Amino acid sequence: MSRIAAIASNTFREAVRDRVLYNLILFALIMIGASLLIGQITIAVQRQLLINLGLTSISIFGVLIAIFIGIGLVSKEIDKRTLYTVLTRPVRRWEFILGKFFGLLGTLVVNAGLMSIGFFLALLYLMHGLQKSDGWIVVAIFFILLQFVIVTSLALLFSAFSTPIESAVLTFAMFVVGSFSEDLRAFAASANGVAHYLATGMAYVMPNFSALNVIAQVAHGSSIDWHLIVFNTIYALTYAGAAVCAASIIFQNRNMK
Amino acid sequence: MPAIETFALEKTYKVGFWRSAPKRALKPLTFSVHEGEIFGYLGPNGAGKTTTLRLLMGLVDPSGGSFKILGGSIEDPAIRAQIGFLPEQPYFYDYLTARELMGYFAALSEVPAKERTKRIDASLTRVGLASDAWDTQLRKFSKGMLQRVGLAQAILHEPKLIVLDEPMSGLDPMGRREVRDLIEELHEEGKTIIFSTHILSDAEALCDRVSVIGKGELRGIGVVADLTASVKGNVEIMWSGPQAIPALSAIGLDPHATGETVRVVVSEDKVDETIDILRSQKARLIAVTPVRSTLEDYFVAKLAPAERAR
Numbered sequence: 206m207s208r209i210a211a212i213a214s215n216t217f218r219e220a221v222r223d224r225v226l227y228n229l230i231l232f233a234l235i236m237i238g239a240s241l242l243i244g245q246i247t248i249a250v251q252r253q254l255l256i257n258l259g260l261t262s263i264s265i266f267g268v269l270i271a272i273f274i275g276i277g278l279v280s281k282e283i284d285k286r287t288l289y290t291v292l293t294r295p296v297r298r299w300e301f302i303l304g305k306f307f308g309l310l311g312t313l314v315v316n317a318g319l320m321s322i323g324f325f326l327a328l329l330y331l332m333h334g335l336q337k338s339d340g341w342i343v344v345a346i347f348f349i350l351l352q353f354v355i356v357t358s359l360a361l362l363f364s365a366f367s368t369p370i371e372s373a374v375l376t377f378a379m380f381v382v383g384s385f386s387e388d389l390r391a392f393a394a395s396a397n398g399v400a401h402y403l404a405t406g407m408a409y410v411m412p413n414f415s416a417l418n419v420i421a422q423v424a425h426g427s428s429i430d431w432h433l434i435v436f437n438t439i440y441a442l443t444y445a446g447a448a449v450c451a452a453s454i455i456f457q458n459r460n461m462k
Numbered sequence: 463m464p465a466i467e468t469f470a471l472e473k474t475y476k477v478g479f480w481r482s483a484p485k486r487a488l489k490p491l492t493f494s495v496h497e498g499e500i501f502g503y504l505g506p507n508g509a510g511k512t513t514t515l516r517l518l519m520g521l522v523d524p525s526g527g528s529f530k531i532l533g534g535s536i537e538d539p540a541i542r543a544q545i546g547f548l549p550e551q552p553y554f555y556d557y558l559t560a561r562e563l564m565g566y567f568a569a570l571s572e573v574p575a576k577e578r579t580k581r582i583d584a585s586l587t588r589v590g591l592a593s594d595a596w597d598t599q600l601r602k603f604s605k606g607m608l609q610r611v612g613l614a615q616a617i618l619h620e621p622k623l624i625v626l627d628e629p630m631s632g633l634d635p636m637g638r639r640e641v642r643d644l645i646e647e648l649h650e651e652g653k654t655i656i657f658s659t660h661i662l663s664d665a666e667a668l669c670d671r672v673s674v675i676g677k678g679e680l681r682g683i684g685v686v687a688d689l690t691a692s693v694k695g696n697v698e699i700m701w702s703g704p705q706a707i708p709a710l711s712a713i714g715l716d717p718h719a720t721g722e723t724v725r726v727v728v729s730e731d732k733v734d735e736t737i738d739i740l741r742s743q744k745a746r747l748i749a750v751t752p753v754r755s756t757l758e759d760y761f762v763a764k765l766a767p768a769e770r771a772r
Binding site (some may be wrong): 207208210211212215218219222223286287289290291292293294295296297384458460461 | 516519520521522523539540542543545547549552553555557558562566567569570571572612615619698
């Protein structure tokens with residue numbers, strides 16, 4: 206356990222020292238700019254617009270960080286040969302994968318946490334207070350974190366056997382397809398023959414990011430069914446768990462250069 | 463119990479676009495390293511030294527054969543906890559300081575938390591890294607400083623077996639001397655050390671036993687003195703009387719004259735013939751001295767000329 210924690214904290218430290226958290230400055234500028242601009246338009250749409258913009262930014266920034274750091278988590282260590290002095294210690298390969306996963310996830314959680322604070326400050330400034338339905342925003346942010354869990358696990362999985370560029374393309378493709386998974390399911394239901402089976406298979410394999418996106422709902426002040434919260438949590442943890450296990454199995458059998 | 467035992471260990475890589483062409487990096491290799499000895503693993507560049515060490519460290523899977531390390535498997539974390547490894551031209555996380563890197567490795571090696579600071583300071587001091595560099599990020603380190611950090615991480619957790627791939631690489635003459643002293647100190651503490659090198663003087667000065675590898679094949683193994691004795695020696699003959707030079711040149715020797723004194727180096731089997739010629743030419747014999755074979759002579763004798771040139 207202490208070895209996983211050591212690898213995770215080193216991964217977090219690397220991200221921080223690589224100035225990953227600098228994206229927070231850009232986010233802060235977006236929030237300040239948006240608050241000032243939105244202030245000029247109708248009060249009814251102000252809240253809706255700010256929530257849409259804020260949460261979408263948190264999601265996009267996080268996914269981009271997850272992809273661009275995640276794709277190099279394993280392959281960069283192999284290329285730079287920093288792994289040699291790690292794997293020759295009493296570290297099991299799955300511990301290394303798990304440490305890397307939690308390290309990047311920790312970075313994303315801290316990053317998203319700081320962004321969320323900034324977002325709520327902007328909301329407070331613009332609305333002169335919070336309302337009861339704003340509590341659902343926290344659920345939307347929790348779902349965004351679940352997205353990060355899945356994207357990180359996928360980037361790590363691809364990083365375990367392919368180059369950073371291949372990993373980036375594959376992870377990004379899965380994120381895009383997964384974001385339209387509801388449409389994919391609808392197509393699968395309406396298609397016939399081979400197309401039906403192919404689309405259904407893909408719909409099950411691809412991560413269902415549509416279900417994790419409730420930004421529009423909370424922007425309209427709608428509540429989120431607790432069944433969805435439970436289902437999404439179990440789904441994201443299971444999906445990511447399977448991807449991390451696959452990454453560990455692949456990495457276990459991988460030869461170093 | 464040997465510290466390392468290999469049984470027909472071999473490695474073949476698949477190369478080419480379709481990975482269909484086999485390239486043999488290591489032919490079946492059987493050797494052992496005894497506990498408590500300094501073992502030199504010698505060979506020219508590209509001979510298969512690094513491949514062997516990576517196989518032994520579990521970084522690469524063998525294509526055939528097997529090996530035991532400290533009586534067990536390298537897959538066993540308890541065995542790995544007793545091994546220190548310095549890779550060739552080590553790379554570390556360049557965003558960390560030397561002290562942070564050591565802290566990370568100490569945690570991975572499960573050095574007890576309360577002992578870490580003491581062990582880290584001791585290791586960095588022992589490899590001769592100036593203390594004002596301990597808190598500098600590794601990206602600012604020279605090659606020689608990184609090599610010292612590499613050595614420090616290999617001894618940090620007080621391993622029983624220390625595996626060093628080209629430990630003198632990147633070091634200046636002073637640094638090489640310090641590393642030689644360090645290896646001797648570790649040996650005196652009872653550690654087993656195996657190191658690869660193509661610098662023969664280092665191996666000759668340090669090793670109890672050496673092996674010579676060329677083109678992925680073991681060419682010889684043994685105690686340094688025995689190996690060098692196995693190379694047919696030369697003898698230097700000195701005499702006074704340059705009149706003997708034409709007769710010796712006629713049998714293919716190459717005498718060198720300095721005033722009246724002449725010297726020639728001949729193989730052992732030509733000593734009697736040379737002395738007979740000198741007597742017949744009325745030359746006055748001054749000295750007949752065996753020239754000691756070096757590890758280099760052995761190395762040269764065991765490797766084909768094309769391999770040595772690489």
